[in-house]
Amino acid sequence: MNANGVLHRAGEFLRRPGVARVVLCLLTVATTAYALNMFSGTLIGGGMNMLERLLLPLFAVLFAWIALSFWTATLGFVVTMLGVRRCCAPATNSKAAPVGRSAVLIPVYNESPADVFASVDAMLKSLDETGHAGQFDLFVLSDTTNPDIWLEEERTWAALVSEGRSGARVFYRRRPKNTSRKAGNIADFCTRWGAHYSYMIVLDADSLMEGETFCEMARRMDADAELGILQVPPTPINRMSFFARLQQFAARLYGPVFIQGFATWAHYDSNYWGHNAIIRIEPFMKHCGLPVLPGKAPLGGEILSHDFVEAALMRRAGYKVCLADDLDGSYEECPTKLIDFAKRDQRWCQGNMQHIRLVFSEGFLPISRFHLACGAMSYLASPLWMLFMVLGGLAMIVDQLDPVSRQRAVASAASVFALSMALLILPKVYSVIALVRDRAKLAHLGGWRKVIGSVLIESLVSMLIAPIMMLFHTRFVVATLMGESVQWNAQNRGEGGFSLIDSMRDYRTHTLVGLAATAIVAFAAPHLLLWFLPVVFGLVLSVPVTGILDSLAIGQWLARRRLLLIPEEASSPRVVRLQKQAARRREQSAAEVDRSRLFLRVLIDPSFHALHQTILQATDSHLPIAPAELRAAKEVFEKDGPEAMSVQSRRMILSDANALKEFHIRARTRQRAAATTTLAN
Numbered sequence: 001m002n003a004n005g006v007l008h009r010a011g012e013f014l015r016r017p018g019v020a021r022v023v024l025c026l027l028t029v030a031t032t033a034y035a036l037n038m039f040s041g042t043l044i045g046g047g048m049n050m051l052e053r054l055l056l057p058l059f060a061v062l063f064a065w066i067a068l069s070f071w072t073a074t075l076g077f078v079v080t081m082l083g084v085r086r087c088c089a090p091a092t093n094s095k096a097a098p099v100g101r102s103a104v105l106i107p108v109y110n111e112s113p114a115d116v117f118a119s120v121d122a123m124l125k126s127l128d129e130t131g132h133a134g135q136f137d138l139f140v141l142s143d144t145t146n147p148d149i150w151l152e153e154e155r156t157w158a159a160l161v162s163e164g165r166s167g168a169r170v171f172y173r174r175r176p177k178n179t180s181r182k183a184g185n186i187a188d189f190c191t192r193w194g195a196h197y198s199y200m201i202v203l204d205a206d207s208l209m210e211g212e213t214f215c216e217m218a219r220r221m222d223a224d225a226e227l228g229i230l231q232v233p234p235t236p237i238n239r240m241s242f243f244a245r246l247q248q249f250a251a252r253l254y255g256p257v258f259i260q261g262f263a264t265w266a267h268y269d270s271n272y273w274g275h276n277a278i279i280r281i282e283p284f285m286k287h288c289g290l291p292v293l294p295g296k297a298p299l300g301g302e303i304l305s306h307d308f309v310e311a312a313l314m315r316r317a318g319y320k321v322c323l324a325d326d327l328d329g330s331y332e333e334c335p336t337k338l339i340d341f342a343k344r345d346q347r348w349c350q351g352n353m354q355h356i357r358l359v360f361s362e363g364f365l366p367i368s369r370f371h372l373a374c375g376a377m378s379y380l381a382s383p384l385w386m387l388f389m390v391l392g393g394l395a396m397i398v399d400q401l402d403p404v405s406r407q408r409a410v411a412s413a414a415s416v417f418a419l420s421m422a423l424l425i426l427p428k429v430y431s432v433i434a435l436v437r438d439r440a441k442l443a444h445l446g447g448w449r450k451v452i453g454s455v456l457i458e459s460l461v462s463m464l465i466a467p468i469m470m471l472f473h474t475r476f477v478v479a480t481l482m483g484e485s486v487q488w489n490a491q492n493r494g495e496g497g498f499s500l501i502d503s504m505r506d507y508r509t510h511t512l513v514g515l516a517a518t519a520i521v522a523f524a525a526p527h528l529l530l531w532f533l534p535v536v537f538g539l540v541l542s543v544p545v546t547g548i549l550d551s552l553a554i555g556q557w558l559a560r561r562r563l564l565l566i567p568e569e570a571s572s573p574r575v576v577r578l579q580k581q582a583a584r585r586r587e588q589s590a591a592e593v594d595r596s597r598l599f600l601r602v603l604i605d606p607s608f609h610a611l612h613q614t615i616l617q618a619t620d621s622h623l624p625i626a627p628a629e630l631r632a633a634k635e636v637f638e639k640d641g642p643e644a645m646s647v648q649s650r651r652m653i654l655s656d657a658n659a660l661k662e663f664h665i666r667a668r669t670r671q672r673a674a675a676t677t678t679l680a681n
Contacts, residue, residue, distance in 0.1 A: 005068055006458045009490070015079060015084050015086065015264055017266070017267035017268070017269075020265040020267075020454075021265050023075075024068070024071050024072065024075060024355060026030065026069045027067070027074075028064055028067045028071055029064075031063075031067040031070075031423075032060055032063050032064040032067050032435075035059075035063045035067075035416060035419055036056065036059060037058050037061065038412060038415050038416050038419065039055075039056070039059050039063075039412070039416050040056065042412040042413045042416065043055065043056075043395070046426050046675070047352065048674075049392050049395065049398060050396045050403070051394055051395035051398065052478065052515065054280060054391055055388065055391055055392055055395060058384060058387065058391070058460070059173070059385065059388065061208075062381065062384055062385060062388060063420070065377060065381055066420060066424065066444075067421050069258070069427070070423040070424075070427060070568075070626040071261075071502065072261040072262055072265070073254075073258050073261055073426075073427035074261065074426075074427075074430070075258045075260075075261035075264055075265065076247025076256070076257035076258055076261025076262070076263075076264065076347075076430075077257045077258065077261070077427075077430035077431075077433075077434060078258035078276065079260050079261070079264050080256070080257060080434050080437065081433075081434065081437065083437075086326075087263070087322065087323075087324050087325060087326045087327075088263070088267045088268055088270070088320070088322040088323075089220045089223075089224060089227055089230050089320070089322040089324060090217040090220075090223075090398060091216070091220075091326060092216065092220060092223055092492050094219055095215075096627065097131070097132040097134075097135055097215075098132065098135050098215055098218030098219050098221075098222055099198075099222045100135075100197075100198030100199055100203055100218060100221060100222055100349075101135050101136070101137070101141055101196070101197050101199075102135060102136050102137075102198065102199040102200065102214065102217075102218050102278065103137050103138075103189070103193065103194075103196075103199070103200045103201070103281075103666055104120075104123070104136055104138045104139065104196060104200075104203065104214065104297050105137075105139050105186060105189060105199040105200055105202050105203060106120065106138065106139065106140050106141065106204075106205065106207070107140055107141045107143065107182050107185045107186065107202075107203075107204070107205065108140060108141070108142050108143065108144060108145045108205045109142075109144060109178070109182075109205070109490055110144050110145060110146050110149055111144075111149075111205040111490065111491075111493070112492035112493070113149065113155075113156040113157075113586075114237065114583065114586035114587050114589070115154075115205075115206075115493070115583065115586075116153075116205055117140075117156045117160055118579055118580075118582040118583035118585075118586045118588055119206075119207070119208050119275065119327060119579055119582075120138055120140065120170060120451050120584075120635050121579075121582035122161060122575050122576075122578035122579035122581075122582050123138070123168070123208065123209060123214075123575065124165070124166040124168055124170065124210065124329075125165075125213035125575075125578050126139065126166070126209075126210050126212075126574065126575045126578060127167070127214060127215075128165070128166050128167055128211070129211055129574075130211040130212055130215050132211075132213075132215050132281055133166055133167030133168040133211070134167045134168065135215075135218065136168045136201075136214060136218075136404055137166055137168060137169045137171065137197070138169070138170045138171070139170075139171045139172075139173065139178065139189060139193075140157060140170070140171070140172045140173070141152070141173055141186075141188075141189055142172065143174070143175055143178035143181070143182075143185050143408070144174060144176070145178070146647065146651075147599060147647060147650040147651045147654050148554065148595045148596060148598055148599065149486065149595070150174060150651070150654065151595075151598035151599065151601075151602055151612070151654070152593070152595050152598060153172065153174070154172065154611060154612060154615060155593070155598070155608070156586065157170065157609075158591075158611055160588065171617065172376055172619075173189075173619040174615070174619070174621055175188055175621065176621050176622070176623035176627070176655050177623070180290075180302050181273075181304070181488055181624075182306070183206070183290055183300070183302075183303070184305040186200075186202065187289075188190045188282060190284065190285050190587070191285075192620075194285055194391050194567030195281075195282045196223070196281075196465055197281055198280070198281065198677070199217075199218055199221050199278050199279065199280055199281060200278070200279050200281050200284075201214060201217065201218075201277070201278045201279075202274070202275055202276075202277055202278075202279060203275050203276060203525075204274075204275040204332060205491075205493075206275070206332055206333040206493055207275055207276055207331065207332050208237075208329075208331040208332070208575060208576065208579055209232075209236065209276065209329060209331065210328075210329030210330075210573065210574070210575045212329060212577070213232065213328070213330055215315075216279065217230055217232065217278040217324070217327070218329060220324070221278055221280060224320070226318070226319055227280065227282070227319065227320045227322060228279065228280050228284070228314040228315075228317070228319025228320055228321055229270075229272050229277055229279050229310075229311060229314055229319070229320075229322070230278045230319045230322050230324050230328075230441075231270060231271065231272055231273055231276070231277040231321070231322070231324065232276050232277060232324045232327045232330040233255070233259050233276075233323065233324075233325060233327075233330065233585070234275070234276040234330045234331055234332040235248075235251065235252060235255075235328075235330065235331050235332070235566075235568065236248045236251050236252075236277065236331070236333060236334040236576065237331050237332075237333065237566065237568045237569075237576060238331075239333055239336050239495065239574070240336075240495060240552055240555045240556055240559065241337065241339070241495055241549070241550055241551060241552050241554075241555045242548060242549050242551050242554040242555045242558065243334040243335075243336060243337060243338055243549040243550060244334055244335070244336045244495075244555065245555050245557075245558060245559070245564040246457075246458055246461055246462075247334045247341075248334065248337075248551075248564070248566050249454055249458060249526060249564040249565070249566060250458055250462075251334075252445075252566040252568075253428075253431045253432075253445065253451070253454075253455070253565045254427060256325075256431070256434070257355060257430050257434060258425060258427065259323065259325045261325065263322075264324040266321060266323065266367070267322075268320040268321065269315060269321065269365065269367040269368065269371075270311070270321045270322050270323040271307070271308060271311050271321065271323070271371050272307045272308065272310055272311035272315050272321060273307055274305075274306065274307035275332070276330045276332065277373065278466075279314075279459045280319065281319055283314065283319050284310070284314065284534045285315065286317070286318075287316070287317035287319075288310045288313045288314055289313075289315050290303050290306055290309060290310070290623035293354060294355060296483070296487045298350045298356070298480045298483065298485045298486065299353060299354055299480065299481075300351070300483065301356055304347065304348075304350055304354065304486070305348055305350075305352050305354070305375065306423065308352075308355060308371055308372055308375050309355070309358060309372075310396055312364050312365070312368035312369075312371065312372065312528065313372070314359070315364075315365050315367075316363050316364055316365060316368070319471075325350045329573065329575070330558075330645040331568075331573075331575075333493060333508035335491075335492070335493075335549070336493075336494070336495050336552075337492070337546075337547050337549075337550045338465065338468070338549050338550065339502075339503075339506045339546070340491065340492045340536050342472045343474065343489075343491075343492075343493065345379075345469075345473065345476065345487075346472075346476045346486055347378075347486050348661070349379045349473065349476040349477060349480060350480050350485065350486045350634075352375040352376050352378065352379055353376060353477065353480045353481075355372040355373070355375050355376050356372075356373075359372050359373050359376075369590070377425065377461055379473050379476065380469075380471030380477060381473075382469070382470040382472075382474045382477065383384050383473070383474040383477050383478065385470055386470060386471075386474050389397045389532075389535065393521065393525065393528060393532070394480035394589050396528055397524050397525045397528075398494075398528025413531070416548045417543050425459070428455055430635050432452070432455060435451065435575055437467045439531065440567075441567055442573055443564070443570075444566075444567035444569075444570035445566070445567065445583030446562040446563070446570075447563055450563060450565060451563050453563055454510060454563050454565070457558075457563065457564065458564070461549070463534060463538070464537070464538040464541070464545050465538065465540065465549075466544075467510075467514075467534075467535045467536070467537075467538040467539050468507070468510055468538055468539065468542050468545070468546075470535075471509070471510050471513060475509075478635070482675075487628070488599075495552050498546075498547045498550045498551060500543075501548055503543050503547055503550075504543055506546075507542040507543050507546060510539045510542040511540060511542055512545060513539055514536045514537075514538075514540035514541075514542070515540055517532065517535070517539070517546050518532070518536045518540065521536075522602070523651065550595055555631050567666075576671075599642060599645075599650050599654075600642050600643065602654070602660075602664075603642055603663055603664050603668075604667050604668060604671055605662075605666035606665075609660070609664050612654065612660070613657055613660065613661070616655075616657050616660075617657065621655070622655070622656065622657045623652075623655040623656060624656050624658070624661050625652040625653065625655070625656040626652075629649065629652055630656075630659055632649070633645060633649040633652070633653060633659075633663075634650065634666075637663065637666065638666075641670075642663075642667060
């Protein structure tokens with residue numbers, strides 16, 4: 001057997017999930033032990049004090065976290081380079097129609113209707129091009145609370161349906177009470193209509209997917225009755241700010257080695273990311289009902305981050321959860337500003353902190369407990385790093401070493417730092433080397449020079465962002481532990497500009513912490529200032545740094561120079577082109593309608609009024625208004641007109657079919673009276 005054959009055999013052996021897990025565990029433990037031994041060399045010069053003894057377990061946990069990520073990427077790199085990558089839900093190599101019918105779910109919450117339905121329009125066309133659109137129905141599941149956006153959703157949906165071009169049907173439903181957030185929205189669909197479908201494909205409001213990807217996902221579910229969830233990794237696209245381009249480039253270049261490494265060791269015990277995944281409905285309804293945690297929010301009550309928990313429940317029921325790392329055609333959009341990225345993380349942080357309690361719950365598989373623990377650790381790592389740096393600084397100030405011991409400690413610290421940086425940087429090197437096997441992707445990324453330049457830009461900016469996000473995550477964790485709950489607000493998905501006032505408000509704490517830390521270290525231990533510089537530099541300059549990152553102009557400048565490029569920009573996928581075409585049409589249509597006057601229109605226009613009433617009745621979404629609220633709304637209407645009614649009053653009127661009919665009659669009477677008066681004059 002030649003060398004290539006031996007390597008291939010070794011790769012096949014390593015691809016076994018049991019082997020991969022053992023190897024990953026051993027390498028992580030060995031690397032951590034080696035680093036811990038090196039780190040202890042920085043502490044023993046004058047004997048360990050209490051602070052230094054606390055540092056050792058902290059260092060072990062934090063370094064193990066880095067090592068786990070590094071060896072996961074290394075595993076993915078090896079599997080890629082040896083050509084033994086294989087999904088645990090194999091490709092069907094078929095173009096036949098899926099057997100089971102699928103519902104494509106698009107949950108929305110105060111989103112832009114023009115953007116949402118542009119994506120729906122594009123996915124319908126893409127499904128039609130497969131010839132199998134009849135096996136799919138699309139559901140826009142609204143939890144919108146803004147009455148103007150609600151009415152625009154209905155108007156845009158009706159316009160799309162009236163075109164009647166697709167073989168797939170599009171349904172719209174708005175819940176009168178958005179209990180349990182997105183998880184409750186999905187559960188409501190399952191209760192009402194889930195029995196009519198074999199599978200549901202869950203998307204986000206900003207998700208986009210190729211029709212052939214829909215079909216292949218469903219075919220893989222058909223082929224394996226034990227497959228409960230198939231997650232397709234989404235690729236971030238369509239954004240242009242500097243910060244968004246950084247995320248898109250990093251996900252497109254670095255993501256595959258991490259995803260393939262994770263898919264190799266996770267195998268049938270993979271995870272669900274909450275969207276861009278297909279789920280077998282029957283076991284989901286039977287086994288994946290979310291428990292209500294004892295105690296009050298934020299750590300008790302409803303589970304916010306439902307996806308990891310649902311995957312754990314599906315595995316507990318004996319069904320496979322797989323990651324389709326070989327499937328393309330799955331897309332999403334990312335935040336364009338660092339502050340919006342942080343706000344999204346705050347919601348995820350509270351949900352993932354709840355997972356700590358579930359780690360110790362009965363019935364979950366060990367690997368599911370590990371996933372839940374990793375989800376919590378992704379946020380706990382930040383306060384642990386901050387604690388480590390504070391204790392480390394105090395320990396070095398307290399421990400007055402002689403010059404020889406100090407020199408030895410500095411040398412040991414430099415070695416630990418170099419090892420840590422190697423573990424963080426090498427996965428990026430892997431990703432660049434892996435391009436040797438994918439020349440088309442290399443060309444679409446701009447070629448070697450552009451790729452290397454982009455990696456350097458991304459790495460430099462990541463070093464500046466890291467301490468900013470560390471402080472955000474620390475604040476989120478502390479706030480959660482102190483009992484502060486996150487509000488459910490609509491995400492900002494636009495390409496907004498930079499506001500100096502907003503940035504100073506959002507990052508004033510970062511700036512003050514950075515300045516205070518610099519002053520303390522410079523005064524108490526000036527010889528440590530160089531070590532702390534990478535951390536405090538990003539904090540002190542957080543306002544100008546985020547101003548640059550949020551800039552659309554800088555992002556466009558980089559795009560013109562083919563930096564931070566992704567293949568989807570160089571060669572736009574068919575469904576992305578369809579989405580952009582649909583978005584232009586929807587934006588023109590939306591511009592012709594004043595959203596703020598849609599409530600008046602539903603009261604006056606008989607056809608729009610009938611449409612709204614039909615949707616209320618068909619989806620059983622009628623919610624009676626309280627008599628006192630109805631009287632107050634009537635008084636405002638008669639005195640100042642419908643434009644003066646509050647958002648809450650308009651929402652309650654729109655939810656009550658009988659009250660809306662009464663206001664429709666009143667508005668029509670008022671309109672006729674005004675017309676008669678005008679004619680008489």
